Amino acid sequence: MRSSVEIYNIVTRETRVVWQTERLVEAPNFSRDGRFLVINGGGLLYRLSLDGGEPVQIDTGFATLCNNDHGLSPDGRLLAISDKVEFGKSAIYVLPAGGGTPRLVTPNLPSYWHGWSPDGETFAYCGIRDNVFDIYTIPVAGGKERRLTFGEGRNDGPDYSADGDWIYFNSSRTGRMQIWRVRPDGSEPTRITDSPYGDWFPHPSPDGRHLLVLSYDGEVFDHPRDLDVRLRLMDMDGGNARILFELFGGQGTMNVPNWSPDGAEFAFVRYAPPA
Template sequence: MKSIFARHGRQLAKGQVAQLTTIDIETSAQNIIFETDANIEAPNWTPDGASLIFNAGGELWRIDYQGKAVPEKIDTGVLKDLNNDHVLSPDGQTLYVSSNDGHLYALPVTGGAPRRVSNTHDRPFHYYLHGISPDGTTLAYVAVEGEGEHRRINIFTIPSAGGPDRRLSDISKPNDGPEYSPDGRWIYFNSERASDRAGHAQIFRMRPDGSGIEQMTSDERVNWFPHLSPDGRRMVYISYPEGTLGHPPDRDVILRLMHPDGGEYRDLAAFNGGQGTINVNSWAPDSRRFAYVAYPFKN
């Protein structure tokens, strides 16, 4: 369908579409529930299993999980420049979002006035949200600190009600995508900490206080955004071609399935994607289905 979304941020190329897709990880059956010529990104599945929430044009939208209705815009008040980093509270009542103004906000999942969660700093400090603890009390995020040659990307937490920032990593190599395990015992993330090659991110996990770091993947591809299933039995991540820097769009990516303790992986799907495909946790509450966005060229 033609775009119903604001033209804000990255746009798709001529002849390219975004396909919001669900996949059954047992049968590999895929279902395209929504297709558009606009750039949509980062689907969350609501805890009741009824809807998916995604980012488009700097705003948030809701669609039923079967794609039988037109997407419905969620009122985010004065925030019209949201990026694709957003999470839902475990009870499904609150959305936590990242704005391009560098801050984190909370608002009702039904829409409404946002409340700022993040703090002001006396140096450049930009918040990018990625995870929420199972009890809903703590947010895990990435901070881009400083500028130029002093720019660093590290992992922090902050109370979801607002409060002090807590640093979990303090290294010069980039870290990203921190997300809690369903039992709250681990934070999974991707990092270049173990590589001498720029951009060569792998999947790691650590304790919620930043201790006990373990490496989950170790291969020639570039691995990002680990997401654990609600039952804690599986992990999906996005794998980029060797030599990729960051998590750009329009790459030949693979969605891979792995046990949360590491080991062998299984490829679920391969397509043109990257930025926006699975920036947030996209598992259905049944731990069997997973949502993502592909960006094929149709002509």
Template sequence: MIRTLHPSQRCEVWVASVGGQAELVYSTDDVLLEAPNWTLDGGALVLNGDGKLWRLDLSTRSLDAVPLTGVPDLNNDHVLAPDGETIFLSANDGHIYRASLSGGPASLITEEDGTFHFLHGVSPDGKELAYVGIEAGDFTQPGKLMTIASDGGATARVDVGPGHCDGPEYSPDGKWLYLNTESFTSAPGHAQLARVRVDGSVFEQLLESGTVDWFPHLSPDGQYSTYVRFPIGTEGHPADLPVAVVLVSTEDWTTPLHTWPLFGGQGTLNVNSWSPDSGRFAFVAYPRGDSFQDSAKD
């Protein structure tokens, strides 16, 4: 399903720094943009919206659709390949595709295996993808952590327990997958941050909190991570909630360096949005009425 803005709601794309500053770089009430990636040249953000892929030039603040063909409507799971020229995409048909970031035809990677495939991570060498598999698209069932070669073929499961998991993303050295999981608790929806060795040999919780924590994204240098903090008791990662984007040092996940409260959730920070120099990251807010801009200055 393609998400749209509610009446009186806006979409705001923000860029924040590890120093705590935040800048509004784009605002629209026409299209609901989601899940920014940062291009390798540092000059643009790549987002989805209205089932399409968009490129937001950070110097001109212009938004242009990437002209893709041969792919169904897109969702907010897309990640750039290490070459900076290729992008991997999840579509609403439950499959993963590969395309050029400049546009053109997309090619199908996953096969019909009875599951929906939600992409989140690309290995540093570009040879492997990490995704969440949901049996028959039945969202009452827990998602499973899966991997597949980036050119397709056989899939493999990485065991992270029985609880639902999401957002698997490779560490910069390629040795770990960072994710959120409900395997550490019996409380419904109580996602916590974790990591697992790519071979499944070590599985550990990164932060024990009372909130619902989703989508850990490591900076390219591995020194920082962002994640989205949902309210206590949240099940899944729904839209239109008071959430917070949190910045931490990977040496201390328990002490936030900076926190940005906003109205959002789904679409705010679903994929890695770090700049290539590890100094900034992007996220999306969906305010109704008062702008997030005022609180971002606090």
């Protein structure tokens, strides 16, 4: 699979290529200073400079089967990862952003990290318990997880709004995957999109103005990689939704928070069959 790591500017509507490779890489996160991206590939994490050059591996210790659910803390000092080496199922860990020994956050498995609260104190994630996909939160320091959804369809991809008042997620509770939001205490579940698409991975912008969504054709239920998809931008309440562009992608394109710190750009991965 050929991977092209790219950045789109919502003001100029221009796309620039950061790096291309003949191997599979996924899920770019912006650093808090906007100077590099974090990506995953082959079970490892890498730092990719926006100034050019090859990616540099991040030391994740024993965690060598990392998936595409990872992200930097609001202050840029910590890195959340999801890895399955230790238990054979995805578990959430935290480690220094520069690399180090991962610390387990929740023993409940499988769990897939998706978002930091704006104050850096809480994780939002998808957990599968008794084959049910639901949204959970837990203190970064560890403790008891809080369940926010209760088996109303499949619930996945949670990410906090910039003010911390809402957690956005995608849910199939109405039959087709759409975007919803809920308060951090689990109250006020609210539907955001009512589209003909299968909407996944909502990412609120850091300036609180926009919501970025990856949309499959309506008949696609899961989030496979090798399909034509579209990236859509809308207001935080779902209004003024428009397609920015279409691409070949899906899984790995933008699973986790991917906005630049100023909210003017976002990173994504475009895929293509090998040359």
